[in-house]
Amino acid sequence: xxxxxxxxxxxxxxxTRVRFAPYTVLRRLILYVTVISFSLLFAAPLIWMISTxxxxxxxxxxxxxxxxPNPIRxxxxxxxxSIRPFGIFTLNTLRYALTSTVGAVMSxxxxxxxxxxxxxxGRNVLFFLCLATMMIPFQVRMVPLYITFKNLDWLxxxxxxxxxxxxxxxxYIFLLRQFFLTIPQELSxxxxxxxxxxxxxxxxxxxxxxxxxLAVVGLLQFxxxxxxxxxxxxxxxxxxxxxxxxxxRQLRSDSVEALMWPYMMAASTMTILPVVxxxxxxxxxxxxxxxITGIKG
Amino acid sequence: MGVATNRKFWAPRQQRELLKGLLFVSxxxxxxxxxxxxxxxxxxxxSLTQYDILRxxxxxxxxxxxxxxxxxxxxxxxxxxxxxxxxxGVPAGVVTAFMVASLLNNEMKLRPLFxxxxxxPALVPAVAAAEVWRWVYNTxxxxxxxxxxxxxxxxxxxxxxxxxxxxxxxxxxxWAQGTAIVIFLAALQDVPRSxxxxxxxxxxxxxxxFWNVTIPMCTPTILFVALTSMINMFQYFTIGWLLTEGGxxxxxxxxxIYLYRNAFLFFKMGYASxxxxxxxxxxxxxxxxxxxASQRRVYYAGDGES
Numbered sequence: 001x002x003x004x005x006x007x008x009x010x011x012x013x014x015x016t017r018v019r020f021a022p023y024t025v026l027r028r029l030i031l032y033v034t035v036i037s038f039s040l041l042f043a044a045p046l047i048w049m050i051s052t053x054x055x056x057x058x059x060x061x062x063x064x065x066x067x068x069p070n071p072i073r074x075x076x077x078x079x080x081x082s083i084r085p086f087g088i089f090t091l092n093t094l095r096y097a098l099t100s101t102v103g104a105v106m107s108x109x110x111x112x113x114x115x116x117x118x119x120x121x122g123r124n125v126l127f128f129l130c131l132a133t134m135m136i137p138f139q140v141r142m143v144p145l146y147i148t149f150k151n152l153d154w155l156x157x158x159x160x161x162x163x164x165x166x167x168x169x170x171x172y173i174f175l176l177r178q179f180f181l182t183i184p185q186e187l188s189x190x191x192x193x194x195x196x197x198x199x200x201x202x203x204x205x206x207x208x209x210x211x212x213x214l215a216v217v218g219l220l221q222f223x224x225x226x227x228x229x230x231x232x233x234x235x236x237x238x239x240x241x242x243x244x245x246x247x248x249r250q251l252r253s254d255s256v257e258a259l260m261w262p263y264m265m266a267a268s269t270m271t272i273l274p275v276v277x278x279x280x281x282x283x284x285x286x287x288x289x290x291x292i293t294g295i296k297g
Numbered sequence: 298m299g300v301a302t303n304r305k306f307w308a309p310r311q312q313r314e315l316l317k318g319l320l321f322v323s324x325x326x327x328x329x330x331x332x333x334x335x336x337x338x339x340x341x342x343x344s345l346t347q348y349d350i351l352r353x354x355x356x357x358x359x360x361x362x363x364x365x366x367x368x369x370x371x372x373x374x375x376x377x378x379x380x381x382x383x384x385x386g387v388p389a390g391v392v393t394a395f396m397v398a399s400l401l402n403n404e405m406k407l408r409p410l411f412x413x414x415x416x417x418p419a420l421v422p423a424v425a426a427a428e429v430w431r432w433v434y435n436t437x438x439x440x441x442x443x444x445x446x447x448x449x450x451x452x453x454x455x456x457x458x459x460x461x462x463x464x465x466x467x468x469x470x471x472w473a474q475g476t477a478i479v480i481f482l483a484a485l486q487d488v489p490r491s492x493x494x495x496x497x498x499x500x501x502x503x504x505x506x507f508w509n510v511t512i513p514m515c516t517p518t519i520l521f522v523a524l525t526s527m528i529n530m531f532q533y534f535t536i537g538w539l540l541t542e543g544g545x546x547x548x549x550x551x552x553x554i555y556l557y558r559n560a561f562l563f564f565k566m567g568y569a570s571x572x573x574x575x576x577x578x579x580x581x582x583x584x585x586x587x588x589x590a591s592q593r594r595v596y597y598a599g600d601g602e603s
Binding site: 032035046049065111113118122129133136137138140141143144150164167245264272283286 | 311314315317318319320321322324325326327328329331332333335336337339340343350397400401403405411412413414415416417418420421422423424425428429430432433435437438440443444446447472479483528531532534535539552553556557560561566569570573574576577580581584
């Protein structure tokens, strides 16, 4: 650092520093204008959604578009959610998302431990296989899986969606392994000397240190479950079992033209809300986790 | 003498280690066998049969593949549409994410707020995103066309024109880049300041610094994001299925949609399996291609030790 500073002082282009000041102000101005306009552009569809969800019918079909509805029609929400049993859809989704999240975090932690903190012959070969399976699209396995689950009589239940999460999802295993590798081996060695077995080391030492990484995996799986459409579409045909993703599509199929858009937007807002709220609670951990799990390298 | 005793001494311990390791990874091994290896082999077998689920599979050799390559007119559309989506959509998404991340990497007030605004679209479940964009793209009263009408201009038929349907879907993809933005942002913050200082001393302007320092230092991350994005794009399904269902004029009949249609609407499980195997091979080929092409361009700090 000192060398660099010295270099800069002795460099010929000292005057550029003077020229820099107004240029920097201009640059900051351009930066702010760009960031603000871009973020408004990104937020616009969602603002449009919320705005529509609060409109009365005439406001929906107004040209030019109205951004701030007046009067506000809150009744769109209860009305939209009572056309189809959205309470049941929400409970179904919550149960699916929470169980599969618990399963995904637990299994990924145990498997990642085996792939990172233990030395055993064949470990790297198996880990490579595990990574390679990340490349295999669900759609390649979709047909045989459907047939298998049909034969097992698992269709129209959440088993095909939840049980695989308990058997380790490669991407999460990879993320947690990367994180576990950054924890000093001495910690494990010391515990081993004290007579701790591997399960104890995992539970008492590794997991408490890996909270941000576990949060990332948990959030990713929760979002994936909340988002999953293709899986439920294939495995579930009984409406009382539908998650919100399928329920929203049902709602569209029987929406009458009157108030259709406010209803659709109200239901969409309600679909998005839980994930956004959850994200705000774990945002800090999530961003921190992403930067330390090393997915960037 | 040492070697012999050592071997006798090590063997049981190694066995114990192997057992312990296998025990820990056993959940994955089980899932790997049951939900990956078996389905892939079964899929290979089904792809050689005619199978409608109601009757047992009937072996027909390579007939499915023959039909796929030589008789199926739709399949050509499907390949074209999917490649369009991958070749244009993936770079469009990666570039958008990288640009937004670079913007956010500047020191500024309210940065967490802006970061959140850019990230939130990634939180939106695909089904909800599809409904929101269906409304944004609406020909009569969607926000864009409503503004255009008001300004006396002609409307844009986003989803109802075969020429615009694919670009319109790609735009939605570019909008939902939040995760990639966060990953890029983390990578950008890892670029050593000293490199920029050194570049500044050498008289490099903003563009030079971006092109010669920022981008090379982020190539491993760009490769990672591009690869995962590509693999996902080949399987593009939900938003396309909900918004256009393959239309208009089969302009959005993508691989994932065609596969789903064959398997679960036409109940041609054998044909769908053949389709899925070809998809698998295409993805493997593209992955190898990207790795090969990137080998000389990706910079790994510390002599290849990622």
